[in-house]
Amino acid sequence: MNFEFDNNLPIYIQLVEQLKMYIISGRIKPGERLPSVRDLALQSKVNPNTMQKALTELEDVGLIYTERTNGKFVTIDKKLIEKYKKEYAKELSDRYFLSMNNIGYNNKEAIEYLEKLGGDN
Incomplete structure (x- = not known):
C-alpha cells in the first residue's frame, strides 16, 4: 500500500480515507487479512498509535473487523x-x-x- 499525506489534515483522517479507498476500490478484497498495525505504520511512515486510531475508526464503521489471534480483516459485507x-x-x-x-x-x-x-x- 502506498500512502500520501497532506499537511492540512490530521494524519489519522487521511489514513482512514486512504484505507477506505483501498477497500471500496477492491484493491484490498473482502475478507482479506490486513498487515499488522506495526507493518502498516512502517509502510505509511506513521506512529503505530496513529495507525491504530485509523483502524479503530474503520472498525467502528464496520469496514474491518478483528479476530482476536488472527489480526484485522476487511469486512465480507459487500x-x-x-x-x-x-x-x-x-x-x-x-x-x-x-x-x-x-x-x-x-x-x-x-x-x-x-x-x-x-x-x-
Whole structure:
C-alpha cells in the first residue's frame, strides 16, 4: 500500500480515507487479512498509535473487523462496501457539480461536458 499525506489534515483522517479507498476500490478484497498495525505504520511512515486510531475508526464503521489471534480483516459485507462506494461517488459528483456551477455551468451543461469528454467510460 502506498500512502500520501497532506499537511492540512490530521494524519489519522487521511489514513482512514486512504484505507477506505483501498477497500471500496477492491484493491484490498473482502475478507482479506490486513498487515499488522506495526507493518502498516512502517509502510505509511506513521506512529503505530496513529495507525491504530485509523483502524479503530474503520472498525467502528464496520469496514474491518478483528479476530482476536488472527489480526484485522476487511469486512465480507459487500453491501456495506457498496454503500461506502456510493457515498464516495456522491461526494465526488457533488464536488464536480459545485466546481462547474462556480465557473458558470449549470448541472445539465456539466453533464453534457462530461459526455463530450467520453464520461461514460
